[in-house]
Structure formats: structure tokens, C-alpha cells
Amino acid sequence: MKRPDMSIRIKFQLIIAMMSLVGIAAMAVVAGIAWTSIAKTEAVLTKSLLSEQNAAFALQRLSDAQGLSQDILAMTQLRDPDTYLPDFDSAVADVKAGMETVAYFAISGEIQSEVDAALIALGKWETATRIAISGEDTVTLPAPHLLESWRSEARQHVAAISSIVKSAARNQAREATRQSSFIMAVAVSLLGAALLAASAIGIFIARRTTSAMGATINAMTALADNQLEIDLPQSDKTDEVGQMTRAIRIFHDNALERRRLQEEQKTEVETRKKREAALRELVNSFETIIGSVVSEIHNAAGTMSDTADHLSGNTEDTRQKAGMVRTTSDNTSTRMQSVVEAADKLTVEIDQIGSAVVRASEVVNRASDRASRTNTDVAELAQAAQRIGEVVTLIQDIAEQTNLLALNATIEAARAGEAGKGFAVVASEVKALANQTARATEEISRNIARVQSSTTEAVDAIGEITSTMTEIHEVTDNISTSITSQTTATRDISHTIRDAADETRDVSQNLTCISGAIDETAQAAGQVQSASHSLKAQADVLKEKVTSFLNDVAAA
Template identity: 40%
Template sequence: MKFNVSRLRISTAMTVVSVIMIAASISAIGLVVYSIISDKVREQATDGQNASLRVAATILERTVDGVNVSWGKDGNVEKIVVDQFPDFEEHSMIDTVGRMTGETATVFQWDPESRDFWRKTTNIVKPDGKRAVGTPLGQKGAVYPVLTGGKTFRGEAVILGLPYYTIYQPIFSKAGEVTGILYAGVKKDEINAIIGEILGKLAFAFVIVLAVSGTLSVFISRILLKPLPVLSAITQKIANDDFEADLPYTERSDEIGELAKSVRTFQQRGLERVAIAAEQASDRAASEQRQKRTEQLIDGFRNTVQGMIDSVEETAHGMEETARALTDIARESAGQASETAAASEEATGNVETVASAAEELSSSISEISRQVGQTTEIVGRATIGAQSTNEKISSLANAANKIGEVIGLIQDIAEQTNLLALNATIEAARAGEMGKGFAVVASEVKELATQTSKATEEIGAQIAAIQSSTTEAVEAIGEITRTMDEVNGYTSAIASAVQEQGAATVDISRNVQQAAQGTVAVTGNMATLSQAVAQTNASAEDVLNASTAVTGKTDQLRQEINHFLQEVSAA
């Protein structure tokens, strides 16, 4: 799993980082110290080898005749010359060197036959516990070519399979040839053991330093970062919209103080945001209350206006039905008037026939009697038609009166609508910019109410004309009825005269002339009645058209009011 420092707490992360940095620093220092100590130990080993070589050369020079040692300015052995290489039968000299130096020492002698250097005396012991006397140096190592070149070898060398730090000093003959070697050395494992012991102690010291440093780092980080958990908890409260917590550390002048001041800024802004949110909530509540009140007013106005419009529409429909009934009655009255006029003309023709027959009265009483009977029958039918027309005209008058009542109701509704439109205009003016559309609709409603009032006034005038015409028609029909009664009396007199067979021809002619005048009067009255019926029909058509217009206007008014109320609700 990949380690992520960002998931740790700051104090833990700082401690981990500090410990890692301290460990890295200690490791780096350890590497440097190890390098220094290793170099120093090796340098001391080299110095020890030089010292051992000096001791060995000194003892060799003192104990063996013919050995001459030259010393350099630094006190080290510069050259060893031997007159004759000694035969080492015993090893006390080399053991003395070992005791004094604590290191290994060996004297090699050159063998021309094997062309190698052989150990003559040494304190190096083989694995079997015996001295390594009689063993060669070996030509394959790094030492052989250096020594055969007459130079001193310093460095690592493997002796009997073990690594050593060594120094090989060539021994020259008087002729200047390398005739032997004086060796001093120490096992590499011993040097490494010394280095390992030093490093162990150093590592222990480093562990102690690391532990102490880690503890101090934890302690210091906790002291330095102690305010962070407090500020973090307050920040968490601020994130949860809790802005009432006390905020410490704002008086500090370091980064913690700056952080605390920043948190205080967030806290203050949060309080401001809460205040703004509360104010906005209050504004929203007030706005919702105003909207609710507006919707209530709109619903009330819609219901009131809708009721009035429905009443106007219902009245208009009633007026339309009444107008249609009035039209039907007028048309029926026109038909009856035409029929009565035809009957009057027929009566006139019959009277003229009676006049002609009167001149021939003397020749044919029976013909006169027949004509008189026919005339009586026609007059009876005319009388019945006049009575029926009178009843229909009376119904027409009653319908006209009802229409007048409906017109009055429409006039009242129009005035009421006009008053509502005026109130709506006032409310729209109070509403300001939002009420402009409603003011237009109210103006349209007012104009429609005015047009309705004018239409009802015109319809009222037409109804008054219809009522006047029906009154005249009733009077004319009454006159026709009376005339028919007179004609009936005349025909009765003619019948009596025929029965008595004694009436004079002059009286018959006079009566016939009077009958002719009566039929002419009937014809004139019927023409007047037809004209009145035509006027009634025209007025009924006007009422029908006006009622249709009122219905259309109410639909338009309903649409405009609904559109206005939708606009107001949307706003």
C-alpha cells in the first residue's frame, strides 16, 4: 500500500517527517563518520605496520650480523641491505617483533630456482597450528611484481587464504639485487572488528540520539501545534454553521495568530451570512404573504367578475331567446296580417258584387241571398282572424314588456360592470407598473359596459317603438272588429230585406256603399298593422343582434380578464 503523509494529522506528520529527517541526517553523519573512522583505522593500521616494520628492521639489524638498515627523514625504513642472508634456525627474533608490535611479521628469502620468495621465519600460524615457514609468497598476487621491481608494497594481500593489511619491504644484497622481504601486517578481520565495534557504539549512540530527537520532536510539535486541533474544531463548527464558539490565539503574532485571525474572519462572515439569510428569509416570507394576498384578491376578483359575466351572459342568452321568440311572433303576425288583408280585399270584392247584384235585385233575389250568405261567412272569418291577431299582438306586447325588463336588468349589470371597471382602474393605478395590463383590461371592460349600456338604451327605444306599434295594432284590430260587426249587421239587414222582399234598391245601394267603405277601412288598417309588425320584426332583429354582440363581448371580456389575472399571478 502506498503511504500518504497527507492522511496523517499535522503533528503526527511533522513528527514522522522530523524523525525521518533526523534518521537521514544521522545516517548521513554515520556514513561520513564510518568513512572517516575506516580511513583513520586503516591509516592507523598503516602507521602501525610502519612502526612494526621499524621494530622488525631494528631487531633484525641488532640480532643478525651483516644487516644494514637505512632510515628516511620521516623515521621509516628506507632500505635494508644484507651482506649474507642468515639461516634462521630458530624464531625468537620474529616472535620478539610480534610481542612488541602485536602484529604478524615474516622474513622472506629469494629462491632463484623457483623464482619466488619463501618464508624463512614468521609468526603466522597455519590452520594446523604450525608456523607457515617454507611457504612461498606466490607469483600471482599483487605483491610479487612490486617486490621484484625493488619497491615497497603497502595494501591488502591474501595470506594463506586470509586478507591482511600489509607492508612488504624488499631486502637488497650488496649487489643491489632483491634477495629477500621483511613483512609486517595485521589481519583485515581484526581491523574490521575494530571498525565494527566503533560503528556499533556509534550506532547505539545514533539510536539514542534518534530516540531523544524523536521524543523532543513529538514534544515540541505538540507544543507548537497545540492550537491547531482547537482551531480545527472551531473551523468544523463554522462549517456546521455554528459561529458562536470563542476563538483563542488571535493575540499571537506568529502563523498561529494569523490563522486564528483568518478563522475569526470566516466566523464573522458566517455571522453576516446568517444575518443576511435571516433577512432574506424574512423578505421571502413577506413576499410570499404579499403573493398570497395578491392571489386571494385575484381569486376574489375573478369570482366576482366571473359571476357578473355569467349573469350578463345568461341575461344576454335570455334576451337572445326572447328576441328570437319576438321575431317568430312578428313573423307570425305578419302572416296573419297578410291573411286578414286578403280577406278584406275579398270582402271588398264581394261588396262590389253585392252592389252589382243590387242593381239586378229585381231580377234575382236568390242570387242576392247567396251573395249575402257568402259575405256573412267571409266577414265571420275576418272577425275570427282579427280576434286572433289581437291576441297575438297582445302576446307581442307582453313579450315586449318582458324584453324591457331584461333590458333594464342588462342596464343595471352594465352600470355595475362599469363601476367594477372603475374600481379595477383605481386598484391598477395603486399597483403601479404591475397594474398597467390590468388597467388596460379594466378600460376595455368599461368600454364594453358603455357599449352594452348604449345597446340596451337603443334596444329599449326599439322596444318602446314595438310597444307603441302593438298598441296601435291593437286599436286597429279593434276597429276592424267593430267594422266586421257593422258588416255583419249590414248583411243581416240585407238578409231581412231579402226575406221581406220589400227593401228598396236605394237602401240596398247605400248599405252596399257603406260596406265598401268599411272594407276599404279594414284594408287600410291591415296595411298599418303589417307596417307595425314589420317594425316589430326589425326591432326583434336588433335585439337579437345586440344580444349576440353582448355574448361575444362577454367572452372577450372573460378572456382579457383571465389573461390579465394570469399575468398578475406570473408577476
Template identity: 35%
Template sequence: MPSTEVWSMGWSIRARLMAMFGALVIVAALGNALIWRDLGNIRESRDWSRHTQDVLTRFDQLLSGVLNQETALRGAALGGAAYLEPLAGGERATAENLRDLQRLTADNPAQQARLRELSQLVEQWQGRFASPAAQAVRAGQAEAARAAALHPDARPMMDRIRAIMEEAKAQERQLARERDAAVDDAFARSASLLLGSLTLMLVLAVALGVLMQKTVSAPLAGMVASLRRLSARDYGFALPQGQQPAEIAQMAEALAQCRDGLQRADALQAQQEAENQRRLARGEAIEALLRRFDSEASRNLDDVGRAVQLVQGSAQDINQAAEQSSRLVRNVMGAADDASANVQTVAASAEELAASIAEVARQVSESAAVARRAGEDARATDGAVQSLSEAARSIGDVVDLITDIAGRTNLLALNATIEAARAGDAGKGFAVVASEVKNLANQTARATEQISQQINSMQGETGRAVQAIGSIARTITEMERITTQVAAAAEEQATATQEIGRAVAEAARGTQEVTRNTGAVGEAAQRTGQVAEQLRGAASGMAEQASALRRRIEALLTGIRAA
């Protein structure tokens, strides 16, 4: 699998940064470890170089000590005891330097072998030549001292000592050169490692940077571009696909959710705007309906007002007709009383009929006149009662009109209730007022129903009054006929006393019937007046309810327009 694919296998940005830093740290640690190792080698080589310089210095000092001994020995042999002290000092220095060299070269077997040989040679030289010469000098034996100092074997032994020290010094110089070369190699290797590690770290950093740019920076740049498009309400962008860092995947998921949310919000906003337009159109429709309702309600209320005025006028006419009927009834009753008195007079004077024909004729003529007047009054009463009946029918038509108006008002209130229910919360006040309008319409319908019942009752009473007055008219007509016959047969009164008695009895019954009928007509007229008063009161109540209904409709329309 390519490294880029491994790098893009869902690692988080933190993991990638940690991997980058870890790789750089590992490379740096490896380079530093190697450099530290070489630095250790350099330090070790430096220490060995110092050690070698110390060994060379000690060999030089050892050689100087040996040469000092040789020179002091010859000086003592030639110059006396004054040179013994330098000889002793040379011995001490030589012994000390040998011990130091043995210690310093303890890890070098070759040098240890040379030092052992050198120590033996120095001891032999000192034992065979230096010590005898010094003793001879101290003893004052100059010849013995010179002989020991200048012994032929002394110089070869000293040359061997010098040769051994030169070999040792040559080996130390070779070691010094080797160690200097090792230091140079260590420095070169450290420089190469440092340069290589730096180069590797640079290459690794560049590679990781390219990978980060490809797998992190590029997706982040795409996310930024998507965010800019999202801020401009452009939802057509594509989100990163495939294996992405966890943070990039989470950001892509959050951006997708944000895009979906904004799309839903835009859809809801468009829906809300459409709903607002619909509500605006509905408000305009409601406003038009309110205007139409206002116009129709005002027109219907005006019709109700006119109908109420008509009912009040009709009730006034009915009341006047009832009063006129009462007056006519009183006249008829007076006429009936007169007729009854006349009949009684006729009956009282039946025995004197023959002697008072002229008086009977006059009484019959007066009875005929009274009958005619009663007939005219009965006909006038019949006309008034007919007018009362027509007025009752007109009132019934007005009541039907009011009932129709109440039904239409109730229908308008029902339509207003339906529109208020459609309007929701904004139409609650309208629904309340519409309910009040409906209640008023129902009250108006009940009031008109009561008025209709009263009018039906009045129509029934009027019908009975008409029948009674017709009966009175027939009776009076019969009275006219009878009185006419009585007038025509006045000259035959003397011979028709029995017929007169019968006629008088029939007239008495007729007058009694007239009296009863006129009493019934009076009662009917009184009830008609009462019904007219009730009708006028109902009309007044209807006018008040119509005014209250107008005020409530106006309040309803004002409240709805203000909402």
C-alpha cells in the first residue's frame, strides 16, 4: 500500500502531527545518538592523545634523567664529588619516570616489555658503572672513578637504553597519529551524520509537509471554500470524500448538517413566505368579507329598523282600529239598548195598539232609523275589523320579513364563525363577536316568533270579531226588514195584535242577540288593543335588540380590523 494511502487511513490531524513530530524526533534522536557516539569516540581519542603525550613526555623526561646521570657520572669522574648530587637526582628522576611510565602504559604489553628491559638496563648501568664510579669519587679514587665511568661496555648499554626509549617513543607517536586520525574520522563521521540527519529531517519535513498539504491543508481549503459558498447560500458544493482525518471528517459532517439545516431553513422560510402571502390574501379576503358583512348587516339592520317602524305603525293602526271598534260597539250597544227599550214599549202598549196606530208608526219609524244607524255602525265596525285583519296580515308579513332577516343574520354569523375558525388565533375575537351576533339573531328569531304568535292570536280574535259583526249586521238587516214590515202593516195593527206580539218577542230576542254580539265585539276589540300594545312593545324590544346588534357588529368589525 502506498505511503499516501497509509497516511490517509482516517488518521486524525493530531495523530498526523504527532506522527510527523515523532518521525522527526526519531531521525533527530538517531542522528544525535550516532553523533554522540562519535563525540564519545572523539573524547576517548582525545584522552588517549593526551595520554600518549604524557607517555612521550615521560619518556623524554626518562631519557633526560638517564642522560643527566651519564653526564653527572662523567663530570664526577673528571671533576670530583660536586657532580654526585646531579647523579643522585638523575637516579631519582629516572626511577620516578619509570614508575609513571609503567603506570601509564599498563594497557600496552609491548611498552611494558620495553620498560622492563629498560629498567633492567638502567639498573645494570647504575650497578656496574654509576654506583662504582660514585663510590670511587667519594673514596677519592679518581682513576677508578674514570675507569668505571669510561668503561667500554657503558656506552653500548646507554645506546641500547636510548634505542629502547626511541622505539617506545616511536610507538607512542604512531599511536598518537592513529588516535589523531581516529579523531579526524570521528569528526568527519559526525559532520556527515549531522549533515545527513539534517538532510533527512529536511526531506522528511518536506515530504510530511506535502502529505499534510495534500491530506489536511487541501481538504481544509476545500472546507473554507465550501463555507464561503454556504455563506452565500450556494448549496451545490461537494464535501471531501474517502478516507479523511477525523477532524476533517467531523467538519465535513458538521458542514453537511449545516448545509442540510440551512436548506431546510430556506425551505421553511419560503414556506413561511408563502404562508404569509396566503394569510395576507386570506386577510384581504376576510377584509372584503367584513366589508360585505358590514354592508349587508347594516342593510339588514336598516331593513329591521324599517320593519320595526312598520310594525310600530301597524300596531298604532291596530290600536286606533280597536279604539274605533270599541266606540262603535258602545254605539251599537246603546242602539241595542234603545231597541230593547222600544220593544218593551211596544209590548207594554200592545193593548193600546189599536188606539195608537200613529204612535206605533212613529215608534216603528224611529226603530227603523235606529236599525239603519245600527246597520251603518255595524258595517263601519265590520270595515274597521276588516282593516284590523289586513293590518294583522301586514304585521304577519313584516314578522316573516324579520324572521328572514334573523335567519340571514344567523347565516352571516355562522359564516363569520367559520372564517374565524380558519383564521386561527387571529380570529378568536371575531369568533366571540360572531357568536354574540348569532345569539342576537336567535333572540330576534324568538322575539319574532312571539310576535307571530301574538299576531296569530290577534288574527283569530279579529276573525271572531268579524263573524260577530257580520251576525250583528245580519240581525240589524233583519230588524230593518221587520221594521219595514211593521211600517207597511201599521194600518193592519189592529187586526194583527198577535202577529205584533210575536214580532215584538222576536225583536226582543234580536235585541238580546245584538246586545250579546256587541259585547263579544267589545271584548274582541279590547283584546285587539291589548295585542296591539304587546306588538308595539315587542317592536320596541326588537328595535333595541337591533340597535344592540348594530353596536356589537360595529365593535366586532372594529376589533377585527384592529387585530
């Protein structure tokens, strides 16, 4: 059994409902996809930036803690652990907090593994360093090479975490941006295709309906002009057009019958009267049917006009929602620009820190050079003191010889008697002078020994200072290298965020294209409304033709 056709009113209501649902659903899907994509991109970029900042902060604080511990351990005088341990504990706590934050925002299992290894190495180095600083437990104090090994291992793990975080952040940002662009392109394409398909279906149904109505009106016009040799439209449809076509076919058959009756009128007067009565009955029935059909056409045309107005209203509402989505996209683009500005400020601050580290490295180099020159000067002073000691020894030897000569002169003067008294006085004075010289040279020797001892200690202290300066220079070089790497990574993130901002701007442009598609839908709704007015006009023409035909029949 053939399924009955839908009425014209239901067809046009179905067109309007389908186009409205397609437009609203497509806009909701596009808005949801755009919002989800933008939120995901922002979350990935924010998470990556926080991870990288905390990794850099942990690396900086680890350098501070290690530099502080080396400075404390390099002190040769008595040190108070309570004075230095709080600063050391604070720096180590900052490193651990930074590592825990990086682990919380970890975007890969590799980062978590490196964080665990870094915390283990940091714990070993922290425990050993606290023992070395406090000096309380000399039994468990590790060897210097183990302490240095743990320090290097902790720094290597923290530096590796910083490098992995930078690489993972850049990859995540690029992937999020690519997926967002792809999803938005697909959504916009589907929306445009859906709107165009709905518009095409509506125009197809409207044209098919008006085409069938036009064929019916042409047939009625021909019948009204008494042109009975025509091809009538098919009447197998069950809608209003099909009902009208079947009524026209009945009228056509009746017209043929009327012609036959007119030909037989001359010979069959009585039969003509009966047939005229039947014809009037058929005309009345036809008038009733045609009046009902024309009324239905008027109602369908009015419904078509109302639904076209409703479609225009839905199109305007959809246009407003598209504007809201575009405003949201613009706001997101503004926020992305703020993130770009923050990344640029971070780059400037890191550059300033790098400049300060370079200046500190230069100061350390100058201090190291000055300490080396001082060490050379003190060494020369020690050599001069040594030479003075040799001269004093020579003077002591001369004084002893002089004392012996004075003693011999005294003995010879005693042997000479009165003649040697004057010589004895001179010998006594020479002996006294020799004794004074010996005492003076002994005092000078003691002072020279103290000077030599002090210069030896000064040389050792300056050597320790030079070694410490060398280590500080190495640390500042490492910090400078890390800051340079951090600057490069921050610039990469800034470029990635700028790319994301450009993609968001592309989304806004795509929404502009969607607005164009909505305008095309509004034009299609206008075409449907025009078709409804045309249908009304054709119904009026049909009514006039039927009235004229019935008048002609009545006059005949």
C-alpha cells in the first residue's frame, strides 16, 4: 500500500523546523567545540608555564644552597651551625617545594621519575652537608668526594627536569594548538554544509510544490477556455495538490460528458434535461470541492508565510549567538595576548638576572686575580724575610767572632800590663758592642720567624680564597648557562603562545564565515516567504478561473 503524501502545510512546517534545528544544533556544537578547544589550550599553556617556572626556581635555589654550603665549609675559623643552617634549610626546602610542584603538574612519566631521583639525591646531599656543617658526628661524616658526587648528582637531576619540562611544554602547546585548529575547521565545515543542505532541501520542496500548483492552474485555465484536448497532471498524490488534480480530472470528464450531451441535445431533449440536472449537481459538487481546496491553499500559504517569518527570527537569534561566540573568541584572544606580555616580561627579567650573574662572574674573576697577585707578593715577602734571616745569621756569626777577638784582645792587654790598659778598655767596649749586636740579632731572628710564620699562614689562606673564588666562578658560569637556556625556552613559549593567539584569531574569522552562512539561510527564508506569496496569488487566480468557468456553465 502506498504511503499517503504529507500536506503542504506539514511540508513547510517540516522545512522550517529542520532548518531551525540544524542551525541551532550546529551553532551549539561549534560554540561548545570552540570553548572546549580554547579552554584546553589555555590549561595546557598555563600548566606548562607553571612547571617550567618552578623547575627554573628549584634549579636556582639548589645553586644557592650549594654555593652557601661551600662558603660555610670553606671557612677556616670557628663557625656556629645555628647561624648558617636556617638559610641552608630554607634553600633546600624551596628546592623540594619546586620539585613537588613540578611533579604535581607533571605531563609525562619521565618527569615524575626524574623528580623522584632528584629528591633522593637531594636528601643524601642535604644529610651529608648538615653533618659536615654542624661537625657533631665525625664518624658518619662522608668523604669529600662522596659529598661532591651527591651534590653533582642532585644538580644533574634538577637540570634534567628543567630541560624535560621545557621540551614537554613546547610539544604539548604545539599539539593543543594543532588539534584546536583542526577541530574548529571541521566544525565550521560541517556547520556550513548542514545549513546549505537544509536550505537546498527547503528550496527543492518549495519549488516542487509550486511547480505542481502551476501545472494544476494551467490545466484549470485550459478547461476554463473550453480546451478539453489537454494532458492532465497525475492525480496519484494524496496532498492538497493531488485532491485538486483529481477534482480537475472529474471536471474534465464532466466537460467531455457535457459536450457529448450537447451533441445529443437535438434528438434527446428529455435526456438532456436529466443530464443538465446531473451536470448542475456535479458543478455544485465541483464548486464545493474547489472552494475547499482553494481555502486549504490559502491556509497553507499563510502557514508558509508564518513559518518563513519564524525561520527569519531563528536565523536572527542564531546570528546573535554567533556574535556571542565571536565575542568570547575575541576575549580569549585578549587573554592570550596578556599571557604573551607576561612571558615577554619574564624574558626581560631573566635577561636582567643573566646580566647580574655575568657582572658577578667578572667581579669574582677580578677578585681571584687580585688574590693570586697578593699570594705572589706575600711569597716574595716570605723570600725577603728568609734573606733577612740569612743576613742576621751572618751578623750573629760576625758578632761572635768580634766577641772572641775582644776576649783575645783583653787577654793580650792583661799580659801587656800598664801598656795594654788602653787597649783593654777598647776591647771591653768592642765586647759590649758585640754582645748588644748578638742580642739585637736574636730579637730580629725571632721577629723574622714570626713574620715567616704569618706569611706562611697568609699564603695558605690566600690559596683557600683563590680555590673558593674558582668554585664560585664555576657556579656563576653554570648559573649563566642555565639562565641562557631558560631565556631561550621562555622565548620559545612566548612564540608558541603567539601562535595560539593567531589560531584563536583564525577561529574568530571562521565565525565570521559562519555569520555569512547564516545570512544565506536568511535569504533562503526570504525565498520561501516569496514562494508563499506566489502560492497565494496563484490560488487567487485559480479561484477567479473557477468562478468564471462556473458562471459560463451556469450561463450555458
